[in-house]
Amino acid sequence: MSGGRPPAESAEPVRDGATDRTPVADADVCVIGAGPAGGIVADRLAETGREVVILEAGPRFDDADRLARQERAIRPYYDRPAVWDGDPERDAYSSTGERFYPLNHARARGVGGSTLHWQGMVMRLHEADFDSRSVRGVGADWPIDYDDLRPYYAAAERELGVAGSQDNPFAPPREEPHPMPAFPPSYSDSLFAEACEELEIAMHSVPNARNSEPHDGRSACVGYGTCQPVCPSGAKYDATVHVERAERRGTTVIDRAPVQRLEHTADEITAAVYATPDGEEHRQAADAFVIACGGVETPRLLLLSESSRYPDGLANSSGLVGKFFMDHCFAGTGGVLDEPTRQNHVGFLTSESHQFYDEADAEYAPFKLEFFNYDGPSPIEMALTGDDWGDALLERLREGYGNHIGMGGLVEQLPREDSYVALDPDRIDDRGNPVPDVHWTVGDRALRTIERVNEIQERILAELGAELTWQVGPDNTGPAYHHMGTTRMGDDPAESVVGPDLRTHDLENCWIASSSVFPTGGAMNPTLTIAALALKAADHLLEAL
Template sequence: MSWDRAPAGSAASGADGDADRTPVANADVCVIGAGPAGGIVADRLAEAGREVVILEAGPRFDPDERLARQERAIRPAYDRPDVWDGDPERDAYKSTGERFYPLNHARARGVGGSTLHWQGMVMRLHEDDFDSASVRGVGADWPIDYADLQPYYAAAERELGVAGAADNPFAPPREEPHPMPAFPPSYSDSLFAAACDELEIAMHSVPNARNSEGYDGRSACVGYGTCQPVCPSGAKYDATVHVERAERKGATVIDHAPVQRLEHGPDAIEAAVYATPDGESHRQSADAFVIACGGVETPRLLLLSASSHYPDGLANSSGLVGRYFMDHLFAGTGGVLDEPTRQNHVGFLTSESHQFYDEADAEQAPFKLEFFNYDGPSPVELALTGDDWGDDLLERLRSDYGSHIGMGGLVEQLPREDSYVGLDHSTTDDHGNPVPNVHWTVGDRALETIERVNEVQERILDELGAEITWQVGPEGTGPAYHHMGTTRMGSAPTESVVGPDLRTHDLENCWIASSSVFPTAGAMNPTLTIAALALKAADHVLETMSSIR
């Protein structure tokens, strides 16, 4: 627990006891969650003149403390959850699936949400990802197509600020250039390029939600190299951008305000009941509610809001709230060369390959390849461990740093009913609520595809002349921290939780903006799609509210 350790800049996120955390009178919309989805929805609705209140379970972090959080990211005294003040009691959870799910490494609580610690890669899903059942013969079709989401993707790229290029021959059609030019390739990309040319594997740029030049009042990247889990400069997008923008348009943000349950009738939510640090409980009413708590806390809140109308959980007539929990699987291979590879100068990627993505079918999952810029140890982190110093330490650093080279990859897992987020009633959080139970089940298609990814990675590294020293295959794979699928979108109320307009089938004034609505996962990092769906949800909320008035 970070508070026992203190220093590392003594960054702290204690609640401001003088803050007004009472409900907003006459709120039109209550947004629950201040991550990218909640921030974008709130910004759009505030822009339209609606009275918006955002309830955020975690704190509002001081931007001036980001360098101190960077120090925590580098120093071995601090675990990853410590960087953003993770609290084991508040964030308690269970993992009961066939594979352990490290939930608290996979999320950050507070204004900005998980974009505070994300990598910042923002690809669009491919067209076939929206038609997996029809085209690949497995999974589910989305009730919307790529064409439906395409204008929202373009808007999302402008909202987040995406640096990218039109050099990816496998990407879905675009209507306009990215808002900023792509980051140039790295020196190690050039080493990979020679090998990939020989093997006829195409490399291309990575779209990054990271400023390659000044954008939206934020600076260009200055190369701190700690993107994940903290960008001190603000060049990497995080959702504080939209939350603060919404506030400037009149929205109210109440932090340290975890929603305990949603009070409701048979057809609509009436109020969000939230706790505050002074031990009080408040009731925020609104005409419309947007749940934007991510793929774990969104279904948890619905399940915690069970009632006589909805004994299995709110908006859960389908019985599917929490079901179909998905993540992307990591596959990687790396080694060493007998020459310098220039790793760990920056903390982001500049090259990928989507060449194999659309080979996907019932047996092979879509996957993408990543070419690392930070394989092997970071010298400064290495220097803080070990029992040496002085010349001996320098000799060790020089020996261990300099020749590493590696690749990663993300693989889709299929939606499965036996992969789910439920409630664990045997354990409660700091407010006495049952904690989330993450029961993660992967499936053979994903595991067999990881073997295929490893084969491609081995071919490239062999061509490069690398001595392979590590590999993450089907046995050692883990999640990419992309929580998806637990309130899936569909046309039929019996087979989904929300409709194509992101509104729950059961409740007329409740929308969900989150990766939890993804019917399938694809193998692309999900945040651009989350942002696009958030923009779409905001439009639907406004349409509905306008039609009522």
């Protein structure tokens, strides 16, 4: 099997002959978090010659270990957090909402962040998502509209390397083709297409941040099929692409350096206090700071940085830091057919439908339909979980593999003040800090919409002649692990945490690049919007510098 990732030009940041986690002198910008937002911001700033330092709480993973991590991922002995060295004590959290939120199931700490294990789908939000209150009568309006973000969407698609097509008649307008052609429909997509044609449901391709052809020095997808939680070939984008590019431009990356608190004056951050593996604490000073820790750790850090000036948490004069926590709710239905479906041959989505998305109103949320390529157990999973061998195993594989088929869907959750991230007063992490408490409240609109999604999925699978074997509906829905909304963007400092320029209202030298700034979530996977907002934040920061 050919192809693979080019080696990084440097591994650990090495200064003075050894791994050096001491602060960088005369830093222009300190970026906290080495995920896609932090990586993109750092790269854009470093390109202009700025002195940038990235502080990342987790480790730097060796690309050479990715095959071993893939093998770990397919073995039933390991749970998903173990693939990227999850640490229950370091990553401790609480969940006290009406629904349990399994935060660590899809959390990766390290250089690359959540893109180390994401699936890689990258859609733009629809135009009405930016004007939910005005158009749909619920939620909130963003202080920017689709046209404001449109050039940044195009730039983000170039930065990530997106394979896509213009075959989606329901997508918002765009200005240029995707950088690479879309992946072709899978075999099971063709089965779905026959049923959807009868039901007059449109299918179209999925834009993916993975290479359909060699691109940006990385190979085309070679079909490992384990995209979530690990891509050994590097064909799927992850944030190490931008972090390593920023390093080549002079950025310093300090890994295993969790920021404990932010020191500040009345209107500026003066330093990020971070810990190192040897138990020491250091102060990284800078002219400007970018918090890019995601929708949970970003509000947690601000709340941990409380002071007499900000007794309720830093940048929290509005009282809204941590409030309006949102995720996308999952709806799914699956079954079996009396014919091969070739599921588990492709590890990502190649077809979906946005046909019903813009029918959203106050009663029903926007949603998209997903046509799975990976329902049912894989042959490896079946072989490793049974007690039979030889002919008996072969017979079980023949009878139980290859005829599963499934659908998914993402549903918008409205922003609610009773859905939030707070500090747990009774539980601490390995550094003695209060852990995040995720209080997840979904709401009736999302639950009604999940029922509607299930009904459409049942119609499609019935048209296929499938026997239904599972369903995720309103009662057992779970999150898509898209953390949004906890430092929302707005024009009014009393009703938001950051302005349209992504700078906090309270602090002159602090920007937030994260899905935490989303006023609403829509029903599209958020990473492309995160990348677009990161580019926008970088532009505003450069103007300020």
